[in-house]
Amino acid sequence: MxxxxxxxxxxxxxxxxxxxxxxxxxxxxxxxxxxxxxxxxxxxxxxxxxxxxxxxxxxxxxxxxxxxxxxxxxxxxxxxxxxxxxxxxxxRMNAVLEIDTVNHVAVVQPGVTLSELDEKTASSGLGYTVYPGEMSASVGGNVGTNAGGMRAVKYGVTRNNVLGLQAVLPTGEIIRTGGKIVKTSTGYDLTQLIIGSEGTLALATEVIVKLHPRLRHGATVLAPFSDLDRVMAAVPAIVSSGLAPHILEYIDALTMAAITYNADLALGIPDEVRDASQAYLVVGLENRDAERLGGDTAELGELLTGLGAADVYVLEGTAARKLIEAREKAFWTAKSAGADDVIDVVVPRSAMPEFLSRSRELATKTESGVVGCGHAGDGNVHLAIFQKDKEKRASLLHDVFALGMELGGVISGEHGIGRAKKERFVELEDPAKVALLRRLKQAFDPAGILNPGVLFD
Amino acid sequence: MxxxxxxxxxxxxxxxxxxxxxxxxxxxxxxxxxxxxxxxxxxxxxxxxxxxxxxxxxxxxxxxxxxxxxxxxxxxxxxxxxxxxxxxxxxRMNAVLEIDTVNHVAVVQPGVTLSELDEKTASSGLGYTVYPGEMSASVGGNVGTNAGGMRAVKYGVTRNNVLGLQAVLPTGEIIRTGGKIVKTSTGYDLTQLIIGSEGTLALATEVIVKLHPRLRHGATVLAPFSDLDRVMAAVPAIVSSGLAPHILEYIDALTMAAITYNADLALGIPDEVRDASQAYLVVGLENRDAERLGGDTAELGELLTGLGAADVYVLEGTAARKLIEAREKAFWTAKSAGADDVIDVVVPRSAMPEFLSRSRELATKTESGVVGCGHAGDGNVHLAIFQKDKEKRASLLHDVFALGMELGGVISGEHGIGRAKKERFVELEDPAKVALLRRLKQAFDPAGILNPGVLFD
Structure with missing residues (x-):
């Protein structure tokens, strides 16, 4: 030894x-x-x-x-x-250390999974609201990537729901940042800097997460549209309405076919509606009061119809749960369908139609396939890429990322850069920013031991 | 020249x-x-x-x-x-460059004031939700201090409402961070690092802020309590209720007397109730629907009564507006009353009673006076300090800040460290963290030109 x-x-x-x-x-x-x-x-x-x-x-x-x-x-x-x-x-660092119902926070070790946290908070009537679609993910991993997911449209992403950290610096010091507090203006925000740094700046050993009241009543509404532009035009109207959906997803027709087939899920949509629909909007509403939820659901239905939905389906218990679960498993569906990569560019939501149509053109040019779904409320587009040739794929990714940036977006909304996208990231990002990020990395990690080769070399 | x-x-x-x-x-x-x-x-x-x-x-x-x-x-x-x-x-950089009603953001120059932004967004039905209590404050200044204010209990502070920046680095490069997007996992979050850095890392030259739908109906509820402990015990119950107040403030009896006197404001509270009340809770509710607001207000009234409020007053239009305005002007009231300093420690909200009672003891020991009000939902305690002697005051501040930190809080929730509190900050903060902050400062500003003497020397 x-x-x-x-x-x-x-x-x-x-x-x-x-x-x-x-x-x-x-x-x-x-x-x-x-x-x-x-x-x-x-x-x-x-x-x-x-x-x-x-x-x-x-x-x-x-x-x-x-x-x-x-x-x-x-x-x-x-x-x-x-x-x-x-x-x-x-x-082994997988304990929920505290559920604090007065301050509405939980203090957890990084190895705690989202499903464990969900179970342990259930009886308090409070819950952690970041659902990146994989409940076996750990809170520490979520901190590393700044995980997002479907409910971000209402509750924000990891960075909006983590209030403090205990973290170990690569130089060996154990520090505490933030706390059971939502306001701080006391030096640079190290909590926020460490979140999303993909294990390159510090290792979180304790995480203080915000808990929100669980609203007891929920409804899932599915609306097929003839084309994606209409779906996208509907999104700001729904957000402006004040209905405050906690889920606002689009699913293209091919992805919908794949995920419902894989989940053996019948949505009760007549053939003629399905055949005429290129895209679907899934809207989740929740309320602490059943009657108000009913009112909101009816209002949403009218709104969707006015916005050109071919029909509006209020999904009941099992079907609703299954559809959301199937959507969360879209990655696995893409993987089992033979996708060669999955990416998650984010653009201003107004730019989603242009991003999608131009991405498809780029794919066609390189004889690749792209299908997708995404967080319509967030502009976070998940595309499965079908292209076996590594060079063609790299070139397509470069062009799709560049397109996203041209439209005011960034390369990744929630998956991170990691090793998978670092070449494209360094190539496309402003060199002054990359140089600054490298200096920040150096300030944390002078020996360069934490995850070298991630984000940049 | x-x-x-x-x-x-x-x-x-x-x-x-x-x-x-x-x-x-x-x-x-x-x-x-x-x-x-x-x-x-x-x-x-x-x-x-x-x-x-x-x-x-x-x-x-x-x-x-x-x-x-x-x-x-x-x-x-x-x-x-x-x-x-x-x-x-x-x-001179005071233009609202864009109000984008599809992506629900405004793009503004740093010199735009909050009142200008409020006016310019009014007709869109959207608004910027950070109200630090001084509408002549600029958005750029708010970015510098990570300004908070009363509505943070619902909408968060500046860092939760700024999506991107154009910023100039001290080395002269102009960079853009973030965008009209709420998700990003693409390198370290420079937007968040610059926010709250008090002009020491970079100068923001453009700010992309989030806009929220303006909810048309609002109510302000005032509840006197016999003592502060009861006020504090009521807070988590109100937050858990799901009523989602956008204002949740406590005001101590002396501050209430001063601000209502200064604002020439009659609240209609009978003498016997007033004389028996040591503290007040002010709760703001808002809704897009008048009927629902009525229901919520009634529910809140019952909740407050059950929590021990001596009475519950639903303030009408002018009185409500005047009370909130008077509360926002609490700083000016303290100043005109001869306060020698104002501080804004933040602690976990459960620790507010202990923080307040022990702060009073510390004040008594140094023959100083402290009176206050604060953001009860946030644990952000605003104290006016009355102590002319500079050394005694420095010693009291040291002890009050140390107490706040001992209880899991930080020195400042929204005012910042600036020059005013830097000695205490460097004295009390973990040296490993201060050293790291200095290295980050160095990474941004190798020549040390940006606001030297602020945060640390």
Missing amino acids: GDVAQRLAEIVGESHLLTGDGIPEDYSGDEALTGTPTTPRYVVKPATAEEVAAVLTTASDHRIPVTARGSGTGLSAAAQPHPDGILVSFE | GDVAQRLAEIVGESHLLTGDGIPEDYSGDEALTGTPTTPRYVVKPATAEEVAAVLTTASDHRIPVTARGSGTGLSAAAQPHPDGILVSFE
Whole structure:
């Protein structure tokens, strides 16, 4: 056993250090379709922030790359380890430390999954509102990517719902940022800087998340439209109405066919309506009062009809739940359909029709396929890319990302850059900004140990 | 005219450069009670981001301190210029560039005031929801301090309502961050890092702010309580109820007397109720529907009574507006009453009673007075400090800030650290964090020109 292994074993305990053939394949990457499975030299499973700090100090001393891993559900290969590096798996730091019903926060360790957090908060009448579509994802991983998901249209993304962190700096210090407070104007906001940094600046060892009252009554409304432009024109009208939907999704006809087929889901849409519909809008409403929900649902129906919906279906219990679940599993549907990549450009929502139609033109030009769905309220477009040839795909992605940026958007709304998109990111982003990001990285991590090769090289 | 003055005149035009006796007193500071009025060497009034960039490049070349100024309404002396420095006044960059009703954003220059933005958005049915209590404040200044205010309990603070920036780096580059989008996971979030940095990292030259639908119907409910503990116990119950108040303020008896006296405001509270009340809760509700608002108001009344309110008053039009305005002017009331400082510690809302009672004890020990009001929903406590002796006051502030931090809070919720609180900040904050903030400052501003002496020396 080498010096480093010896030291790591001392820190986390011998049974929580894996090396060589003792490392299961699962640790070799995340769910990014374009990742390169890579076995790290060491896997450590710390139990405390102090252990994480000791691991990072050791890594800094020996200049060993460190990659953090929550549940490994990321889509940008940010949790793909370095072959000479240490993978820090947070699987043992999986406790919900506190559910504070006075301040409406929960304090959790990074390895807690969203489904565990959901279960543990249920009886309090409060809940964590970030639903990136994969309930086995960890809170720590969500912090790393600034995860979003469907309910962001009402509740915001991870960065809007994390109030504070305990985090370990690559230099080994344990710091606390923010707190059980929603306001702070006391120095630069380190909480916000660490969120979305994909494990390159600091490792979160505790997360204070906001909880919201669970509204007891919900309805899911499905509206088919003849074309996507009409769907997009409907979105601002719905947002302006004050109905405050917590879900506002579009699904193109092909994706709808695929996800309903995969979920064995009958929506009761007559053939002639379905055949004439190129796109669907799914709107979720919720209220603490059943009667008000009924009023809102009726109002939404009238609004949708006025906006050109071919029909309006209020989905009941099982069908509604199944459709939302199927939509959340769209990634898996795309994967099983043989998609070669999935991307999640975000543009101003007014630019979605242009982004979609020009993306399709770009795809046609490279003989590729794109189908998709997305968070219509957010302008966050999820496209599955079908193109086996790596160079053609890289060129298509470059053009699609450039298009998104030209329209005022960014490359990724919630998946992150990771390893998967870093070449495109560095190529397309303003060099002055990339240079500044590198200086910030250097300010946190002078030895360059945290997730090198993620975001930029 | 020296070389620098010559160059600055070339950049902004001679008529937009002030020097020496040509600099009006107003530019010598902001509204911080403990500021030291200081005339800068130069005042420049740029008209474009390019002019700001040229000014910063000149300043970097000559290592001249630069302080940015919006409306000068700050309370932490962050806009107090350096005697050898350049004051960049954004008064000419005061255009609302765009009100985008599809994406629900406005794009504004930093010198736009909140009242101008409110007027210009009114006809769209949308509005900007950050109300720090001073409508002459500028959006750029709000970005600098991460301004909060009363409606933060529902709508969040500046950082939750700014989606993107155009900003000039001290090294002279003009960058754009974020956009008309609410999701991004594409590199470190520079928008969030610049917000609240009090002019020390970059100067915002354009701000993209979120707009929300204006809800047409509103009610203001006033509830006197026998003591502050009961007020505080009522707060989580109101938040949990799902009534989603947009205002949730407490006002202590002395502050209530002062602000109503100053505003010549009769609230119709019988003497015996007033005499038995040590604290008041003010709750604002709003709804797009008048009938629902009525229902909510009735429900709130019952809830408050059950929570121990001595009585419940639904304030009508003028009285309601006047009370909120008077509350917003609490700073001016404190100032005219001879307060020696005002502070705005934020603690978890559950810790407010303890923070307040122990703050009073600390004040008594140093023969000082503290009276206050605050954002009960946020745990943001505004205290007016009465203590003429500078050393005693510094010692009291140290102890009150330390108490706030001990209870899980931070020194300032919305006023910022500025020059006014930097000694206490550096003294009390974790040295590892201060060192990291200094490295971040260095990454943005290697020449150290932006607002030196603010946050830390």
